[in-house]
Amino acid sequence: EVQLVESGGVVAQPGGSLRLTCAASGFNFDEYTLHWVRQAPGKGLEWVSLISWDGGSFEYGDSVKGRVTISRDSSKKSLFLQLSGLRIEDTAVYYCARDALKWSYNGYYLDVWGKGTMVLVSS
Amino acid sequence: EIVLTQSPGTLSLSPGERATLSCRASQIISRNQLAWYQQKPGQAPRLLIYGASNRATGIPDRFSGDGSGTDFTLTINRLEPEDFAVFYCQQYGASPKTFGQGTRVDIQ
Numbered sequence: 001e002v003q004l005v006e007s008g009g010v011v012a013q014p015g016g017s018l019r020l021t022c023a024a025s026g027f028n029f030d031e032y033t034l035h036w037v038r039q040a041p042g043k044g045l046e047w048v049s050l051i052s053w054d055g056g057s058f059e060y061g062d063s064v065k066g067r068v069t070i071s072r073d074s075s076k077k078s079l080f081l082q083l084s085g086l087r088i089e090d091t092a093v094y095y096c097a098r099d100a101l102k103w104s105y106n107g108y109y110l111d112v113w114g115k116g117t118m119v120l121v122s123s
Numbered sequence: 124e125i126v127l128t129q130s131p132g133t134l135s136l137s138p139g140e141r142a143t144l145s146c147r148a149s150q151i152i153s154r155n156q157l158a159w160y161q162q163k164p165g166q167a168p169r170l171l172i173y174g175a176s177n178r179a180t181g182i183p184d185r186f187s188g189d190g191s192g193t194d195f196t197l198t199i200n201r202l203e204p205e206d207f208a209v210f211y212c213q214q215y216g217a218s219p220k221t222f223g224q225g226t227r228v229d230i231q
Contacts, residue, residue, distance in 0.1 A: 035220075044223070045162075045211050047219060047222060059220075060219070061219045100170070106218070107220060109173040109215055110158075110168075111170050111179065115167055
C-alpha cells in the first residue's frame with residue numbers, strides 16, 4: 001500500500017524551530033518529487049514546499065521562504081521540513097504529499113497524501 | 124504568484140442535484156495545469172481532477188472538470204451523500220504552486 005506518514009508535530013513557542021518527518025512506503029521513493037502542504041485550523045490549503053525526486057531542486061512558498069529547509073533521505077525513505085523563526089501563523093496541520101508524476105522537477109498535482117501532523121505555535 | 128479565486132464560498136444543495144464550482148485564476152494557467160481536490164472533515168485532501176479535465180484513478184464519472192486559460196469549472200452531477208465536502212482547485216503551471224480558498228458543498 002502506498003503510504004505517507006507524518007510525524008514531529010509539536011507545541012512550540014514563537015521564534016522556535018521544528019523538524020517534521022514524513023515516512024514513505026509502498027512506492028519507489030527515489031522516483032518521486034515530494035511536497036509539504038499546510039492547513040491552518042478552519043482554513044484552506046497552503047502549498048509550502050517541494051523537493052525533486054533527486055533532491056537537486058526545491059521550491060518554497062512565499063510565507064515560509066528564508067525560514068524553511070526541505071530535505072530528503074533516500075536510505076530512510078523520508079522527507080523532512082525544518083522551519084525556524086516560528087510564528088503564530090505557522091500553526092497548522094502539515095501534510096506530506098507525493099507528486100503524481102515520476103521524475104518531475106517542477107512539481108505537478110498531488111496524488112497521495114499523508115494524514116498530517118499538527119503544529120501549534122503559541123506562547 | 125497566481126491567485127485562484129473560487130466561487131461560491133458555500134453551495135447548499137440536495138442529493139441528486141448538480142453542483143457547479145468555479146475557479147478563476149489571476150493569470151493564464153499554462154497547459155491547463157489545474158487540479159481539483161475534495162476534502163472531508165478530519166481527512167486529507169483527495170485528488171479528483173488533473174489537467175483541468177482528467178479524472179484521477181477511481182473517481183466516479185459524475186465528477187467532471189472543464190475550462191482553460193483563467194476559468195475552470197468542477198461539476199458534480201447527481202450529488203451523492205458522500206460528495207458533500209470542501210473542494211479546492213490548485214494550479215501547478217507556475218511557481219509557487221497555489222490553491223484556491225475552497226468551496227464548501229453542504230447538504231441543504
